[in-house]
Amino acid sequence: MFALIGLIIGALIALLLRPTVPADMTRYVAMGVVAAVDASFGGIRAYVEQTFNDRVFVLAFVSNAVVAAGLVWLGDQLAVDLTTAVVVVFGIRIFQNLAALRRRLFGG
Amino acid sequence: MTAPLSAPPGILDRMRRGVGAPVLLALAAAVVGFLLVGQLQGARPDAPTLEAESEGDLARILADLNAEADALQNEIAELKVQLGELRRFSRDETAAAEAAAEQLRSLQVLAGTTPVTGSGIVVTVSDPNALLTYDTMIDIVQELRDAGAEAVAVNGIRIGVATAFAEREGKVVVDGQVVSPPYRIMAIGQPATLEGGLKIPGGAVDAVSTVKGVRVSVEKQARVDLPALTRVPEFDVAEPVPPKT
Numbered sequence: 416m417f418a419l420i421g422l423i424i425g426a427l428i429a430l431l432l433r434p435t436v437p438a439d440m441t442r443y444v445a446m447g448v449v450a451a452v453d454a455s456f457g458g459i460r461a462y463v464e465q466t467f468n469d470r471v472f473v474l475a476f477v478s479n480a481v482v483a484a485g486l487v488w489l490g491d492q493l494a495v496d497l498t499t500a501v502v503v504v505f506g507i508r509i510f511q512n513l514a515a516l517r518r519r520l521f522g523g
Numbered sequence: 524m525t526a527p528l529s530a531p532p533g534i535l536d537r538m539r540r541g542v543g544a545p546v547l548l549a550l551a552a553a554v555v556g557f558l559l560v561g562q563l564q565g566a567r568p569d570a571p572t573l574e575a576e577s578e579g580d581l582a583r584i585l586a587d588l589n590a591e592a593d594a595l596q597n598e599i600a601e602l603k604v605q606l607g608e609l610r611r612f613s614r615d616e617t618a619a620a621e622a623a624a625e626q627l628r629s630l631q632v633l634a635g636t637t638p639v640t641g642s643g644i645v646v647t648v649s650d651p652n653a654l655l656t657y658d659t660m661i662d663i664v665q666e667l668r669d670a671g672a673e674a675v676a677v678n679g680i681r682i683g684v685a686t687a688f689a690e691r692e693g694k695v696v697v698d699g700q701v702v703s704p705p706y707r708i709m710a711i712g713q714p715a716t717l718e719g720g721l722k723i724p725g726g727a728v729d730a731v732s733t734v735k736g737v738r739v740s741v742e743k744q745a746r747v748d749l750p751a752l753t754r755v756p757e758f759d760v761a762e763p764v765p766p767k768t
Contacts, residue, residue, distance in 0.1 A: 422553065423556065462544045467544040
């Protein structure tokens, strides 16, 4: 619930401020978003499982985003498309977290 | 829920109590939402279409665009040259048309096909005894032409290039028309020069004045009006030879 409210608030702020992402930065920002989504789901899961640690969460949130963007950047420097790798890894993790949440909430 | 040894427990406790998991999660979600919307709104004009191309295709596209730019540059240069040429032509043609118009004016005056006006003199020769013959007229007209007369008329008959003086039954005939004294010879030109030419000692006026009863008067006038030739000369035999280039 609070996560949903936060999402809407953030979206509203963005709509109001209209931040423009430089064209050559969009790829990195996109990876950062994916990482942040993953961290958010991880946080929700930990919260539901009563193992939420704010330091771990903040660290995971920031470092995931930074590492994801950094990895894509590194891939670009090496002329290797690492976007797929980041998307696959975080995608799997998002689904795992979702699955765990589902089990926990609805007793899978 | 293990507190790190390095951090003072009091601050951590306060932090934990002050900033709960829901707030942090909401904050994280807000960041995600912010970035998501920003990303969605980030205008990406035609980058995706180009990103989708392979390197070879990109090189080909670039080469095509370069070739097109070169072609357009060449076209610009060619059109500029063409523009310059056309401008030059039009200038030349304007100049040629002006020259032609000028020449036409001169020839019309010379040929007598148009009425003319200008400063000049009027020579009146009174000959009550009708002793003068047509060659006296020729002398006077020749004298005037020698003095720079641009157009001459005798008794209202314009003297053109093909005008002939003749004599018929003791009367002077100009282009088939009889003229009788007193003769009024009008000439357009520099009045002073014309007068000087006529009155030159031993000239036509001197010669004419010796004839009995003949009186010659010369008046300078600021404006003399001469009619056009009544009959425009026709050239049936003579053909112009084109100028050699």
